Amino acid sequence: MPTDHREHMWFTNRRAWVDRTTIGIAVAAGWFVVVLLIGPHGDLSASASRMLAIFGAAVVLWITEAIPLSATSIFVIFAEILLISDEAIVGLPAEFEAPTYQSIFATLASPVLMLFLGGFVLADSAAKYRLDRNLAGVLLRPFGNSPRSILAGLMAITALLSMFVSNTATTAAMMAVVLPVAAGLEPTDRLRTGLILSVPVAANVGGLGTPVGSPPNAIALGRLQDQGIEVDFLKWMALAVPVALIVLVFAWFLLTRRFPASADTLDIRIGGAFDRQRSARILYVVFALTVIGWMSEPFHGVPSSIIGFGAVVILLATQVFTVDDLRGLSWHILWLVGGGIALGNGVSATGLDEWLVGLYDWGSLSTGLLMFALAAVALGLSTIISNSATANLMIPIGISLAQSAAVDLDPLLAGLLIAMSCSLAMALPVSTPPNAVAYASGEIETKEMATVGLLIGVVGIVLVVFVMPPIWDGLGIL
């Protein structure tokens, strides 16, 4: 039976990381204790110094993965309650308006996480009734059987699914289809590599497309929401889908050029007959209504988190999604995002963000250069560590930086470009789990993944930093 400590077990099984575990915990604990002992210092207030201890420890733990990512998240929440809440174990100066400990716990149920919960339940239900695969089969049919158009279809469908289903689950489902097809090609046919690489690439890029597509999007939305900047589902899509589309077209062009097919035709069969039983039909209706509800928020004004939560209620009540299914949900990802939101809130409530931003004279950089720097650091960091962890660390600082007087940068744009840069990092097998899945097939070399991933990352951030902002501005959607 699946157990929920798998993430941790797989992690500890990687022996090469044992030293990293010890070092990570030692450095995080050392930082935590020393910064707490030094305490307030110059411009650094008492509350901000405590938050600095938490923030630094979280940076180290998320980067080294000395403990599971979600454990670092709940450590952040726990430490904030003990150190900066109204229940802090050592009192804080009276002029500091300490957040209530209830509000810190409540980040685990923040609206954007409830939206994500809705997304998870819909995605898991779709997988259960094979709606994802069957839909993919129907959508792939018009693409015919020439290798180039099949590849385009495969990428479009993978990206579309990945907008609503986690990138990794989409990759796993599509790889199950693609691997036997690739195995059926001549061993010398470059298309084998192209086919297998196209899946993680499209899944990673598709994840940009909607608020529920990938955790970095939720982390950005959660932080923006806390700052009173509301971005609804449709607005996110209006900003992100064009980016995803352009990057996909580029990736398709790149893959078909680098990995030309020697086969003339390619036959892919996905899915089968749609499930007609009552619970499956309920799912189809709820899925369609939820997506329509999400995309029509400007017309009815009901927040997407409430609509997503409604879908959870209906699917659970009708037992389309059972209590057993509920147990199998990826709760650790919700917690991971929740810790990121708590970190952002803590950094801003204590004023640590202003202190950090004040460490450097940002006004000396042009806005374009600043944006490029944020995107490049996010891309680089998340090439090596988890996209979500990168977003957790960079989004609070990036958005606070954008809000400071020294800088002329829209906070929404800052959040958007960091979140997107995190998702555009796909140069190595360790960059994202979809890459790890594709690499595990044994059909692609790191060198090929690196070339394709790097080009996509660079083109992606140039697009997000330099090309799109003027267009978004011109269209008035930013």
Next chain:
Amino acid sequence: MDELLILVVEDEPEVRAEVVRDLSFAGMIRVEQADDVADARDAIDEVDRAGDHVGLIVVDHRLPGGESGVDLLVSLKDNPNTRAIRTILLTGQAGHQDTIRAINEADLNHYFSKPWDPNELVAVAVRLLTDFVLDAGIDPLRYVRDLDGPRLMAAFAKHGRPD
């Protein structure tokens, strides 16, 4: 460290060689051999000490040395450290009672009577080893190529790292 192995327990050298050849389908999965129960226990202990895992054991029933293949399977089930090992009884000589005991007391996973169909043996081994990898919490992506790839990838997506 964390290697996955198959253990074949069979006393007749020619038969053993044949089973080992059939089960050498996977580059990442080593096949170990033993010719009686005592030898098999030593092999399992050794694998355990090295931090590796015996995921599947294929045993003949009638073995020299006083203990039968079914005795071995029952004792593996009684030990929490070896309970997860998947089991195949591959034999021409197990009587009705022995087979019943293997099923009831050792939760036997699969029974093959000699001669066996190599393709079927491999298919069953792949299924059982995939079950073992998922149960034992071994990184499933390591075995995508050799075992049931789609199942392992789906399990990784469900329980593995976040995007």
